[in-house]
Amino acid sequence: MGIRKKMHTRRQAIGVGLAALGMAATPDLLASTKQPPEMVTYPKKPGETRVIFLMGDYWHNPISQQKNWFYTLQPAGWNLMFAQGTQFITPEALEQADLFVFSRYHKTNSLGWSPEPFISEWPEEEVFMTAEREESIIANVKRGMGLLSLHCSVWNNEHPKFMDLIGVSKSYMHTPVQRSYMHKLNATHPITKGIEPQVLGQDEIFFADLKQDTEVLFNLESTEKQATDRAGGWTHKYGEGRVVSLLPGHTPHPYHTKSYKEVMWRSAHWAMRKEIPEIQFENGRPPPDN
Secondary structure (H helix, E strand, C coil), rough: HHHHHHHHHHHHHHHHHHHHHHHCCCCCCHHHHCCCCCCCCCCCCCCHHHHHEEEECCEEEEHHHHHHHHHHHHHHHEEECCCCCHHCEEEEEEECCEEEEEEECCCCCCCCCCCCCCCCCCCCCCCCCHHHHHHHHHHHHCCCCCCEEEEHHHHHCCCHHHHHHHCCEECCCCCCCCEEEEEEECCCCCCCCCCCCEEEEEECCCCCEEEECCCCCCCCCCCCCEEEEEEEEEEEEECCCCEEECCCCCCCCHHHHHHHHHHHHHHHHHHHHCCCCCCCCCEECCCCCC
């Protein structure tokens, strides 16, 4: 009980501090004040390109996902902002995003977020795909925000509106972890044109029935444990926005390959309707070596 009281006291102070800094003050942080939460976000600077990330959960390593996306996109000079908790993905935050990148399915969350340096109990977790968040993602893509839906994000069958957004009729449970091979790359799409097929290493492979207005980027093939040769990446246009779905990434292995790094780089640019510049990766991955 003593720890909980201490945490509530510090949350009051930190809630005020975050609001003063322009960060999103959440209902959890302001619970002890019994005041309506003041949703304030960092104001965008002129010419700023803002990319918001929500990476990983219980089954998916957020450390490798976050570091590899950071080091891949860092050369672009964009403002890369990684949310430290689901509760920070608010409508107000998404309204200022040029691109939202996430790897979450509807149930399992991370450990939650606390301002405390040490805790004896984890803060209460929040389900990612709430009705409010689903509507906010859809509305912002429709107005022009880019969306990168990664790996397990395709596992949101309980949310047909979101599935329609990413161009999927139904998704199916992944294979066991097994050798994955990226091939049959779309030679006409800007994301995959000229990129070489490549073994992505040990990974899970989801399946999905795609809608007719999607465009497949590449297939993932494996015959090691469970035979498959299905779409592993595709694009979908929704309103003024562009959506890219990429299924690799349960393990760190795909992130350590040059071809997939190039797909990541190009996908982010394409989703925001930006010209795709060439980028040279040192030894198949951008420095520092991760």
